[in-house]
Amino acid sequence: MKEHRYADRVLGVEMSGIRRLFDAGGQDAINLGIGQPDFDTPDHIKMAAIAAIREGRTGYTPNAGIPELREAICGKFARENNLTYLPEQILVTAGGSEALHLVMEALVNPGDRVLVPDPGFLSYAALAVIAGGRPVGVPLDSNLHVDVEQAKELMDGARLLVLNSPGNPTGAVESEESIRALVEYANDRGVTVVSDEVYEHFVYEKKHVSAARFGDDVITVNAASKTYAMTGWRVGYLAAPSEDYIPQLLKVHQYAQACATSISQYAAVAAYTGDQTPVARMREEYRARRDLLYEGLTGLGFDFPRPEGAFYMFVPMGQNLIQKAIANGVIIVPGDAFGSRAPDYARISYATSRQNLTRAIARLGELMR
Numbered sequence: 001m002k003e004h005r006y007a008d009r010v011l012g013v014e015m016s017g018i019r020r021l022f023d024a025g026g027q028d029a030i031n032l033g034i035g036q037p038d039f040d041t042p043d044h045i046k047m048a049a050i051a052a053i054r055e056g057r058t059g060y061t062p063n064a065g066i067p068e069l070r071e072a073i074c075g076k077f078a079r080e081n082n083l084t085y086l087p088e089q090i091l092v093t094a095g096g097s098e099a100l101h102l103v104m105e106a107l108v109n110p111g112d113r114v115l116v117p118d119p120g121f122l123s124y125a126a127l128a129v130i131a132g133g134r135p136v137g138v139p140l141d142s143n144l145h146v147d148v149e150q151a152k153e154l155m156d157g158a159r160l161l162v163l164n165s166p167g168n169p170t171g172a173v174e175s176e177e178s179i180r181a182l183v184e185y186a187n188d189r190g191v192t193v194v195s196d197e198v199y200e201h202f203v204y205e206k207k208h209v210s211a212a213r214f215g216d217d218v219i220t221v222n223a224a225s226k227t228y229a230m231t232g233w234r235v236g237y238l239a240a241p242s243e244d245y246i247p248q249l250l251k252v253h254q255y256a257q258a259c260a261t262s263i264s265q266y267a268a269v270a271a272y273t274g275d276q277t278p279v280a281r282m283r284e285e286y287r288a289r290r291d292l293l294y295e296g297l298t299g300l301g302f303d304f305p306r307p308e309g310a311f312y313m314f315v316p317m318g319q320n321l322i323q324k325a326i327a328n329g330v331i332i333v334p335g336d337a338f339g340s341r342a343p344d345y346a347r348i349s350y351a352t353s354r355q356n357l358t359r360a361i362a363r364l365g366e367l368m369r
């Protein structure tokens with residue numbers, strides 16, 4: 001067989017450990033490994049997409065996104081985040097993933113250090129490697145929040161600092177104080193902050209605060225994916241602190257992607273300008289599930305802080321029990337899928353029914369007897 005050759009920067013990246021799990025567990029499996037809402041996209045958003053198809057709005061759009069959507073995203077920032085942007089500062093992408101990719105490709109030079117939370121969403125480190133950069137893990141403290149002092153020690157000479165609050169896999173929501181301290185320290189030292197806020201609407205007690213409030217070099221990454229249960233539509237965006245960023249980011253986007261899907265962009269206009277009550281309903285359901293799962297797991301003896309956001313819990317279970325759970329059809333994601341520092345933890349997603357959560361708790365209880 002012919003031996004194919006590949007680029008070193010791609011060989012340096014592993015396949016996601018989460019995908020590998022999807023086939024595990026057999027028929028009776030309870031899947032708590034999933035990182036996407038189990039809700040359907042709200043109807044008014046679907047109707048906007050159907051109208052776009054019917055009206056033939058199915059061609060390429062402007063590379064940076066349709067003007068209505070860039071405007072709608074500016075409206076969202078003003079309404080929800082107390083931030084003022086011009087449409088020229090917004091770039092519409094194929095999900096938050098593409099926005100992260102563009103930032104890495106456009107800003108990272110070979111060997112540049114990219115600070116990423118560890119444990120954290122694995123795309124940050126993988127995309128940094130693909131861009132030729134060098135990911136460096138920022139440790140979390142015992143409550144699973146970014147350790148601000150240790151982050152500061154890593155900051156000199158770094159190119160990017162990635163923040164993710166609410167966080168995947170931890171469910172941690174960083175305090176305003178920490179976010180401000182990290183952003184000010186980073187920007188003072190010429191480190192650009194990339195703030196991934198895709199879970200901003202799933203915060204249960206605290207208030208979400210956007211990192212861009214605290215510095216003049218913060219790129220915000222966000223998406224319709226989680227907020228509006230639109231993961232398959234592939235629509236996200238980034239907001240840059242000045243218009244200067246956009247042409248450079250746009251080069252990567254226009255040659256690799258041309259534009260985000262036209263139909264999804266029209267749907268996203270309806271999402272950002274339409275009725276927001278479905279988001280509140282999803283948040284309340286996630287909150288109830290979080291409480292159910294947290295009470296269940298602490299009742300079994302697990303000791304960890306109640307997560308404040310997203311739809312994940314990061315639970316210190318030990319590797320034996322994690323493997324036993326997966327083998328017995330409770331699909332959870334081992335901590336080593338999120339970096340090097342938390343192999344004894346597992347990410348448990350509660351983007352699934354309360355009934356499934358109750359069954360999973362009972363099955364875990366049996367396995368621990």
Ligand SMILES: Cc1ncc(COP(=O)(O)O)c(C=O)c1O
Binds near residue numbers: 164198
């Ligand atoms: C923290 C975080 N950022 C970004 C993404 C990517 O989202 P999208 O589906 O919009 O590409 C995910 C998806 O799991 C995520 O967990």
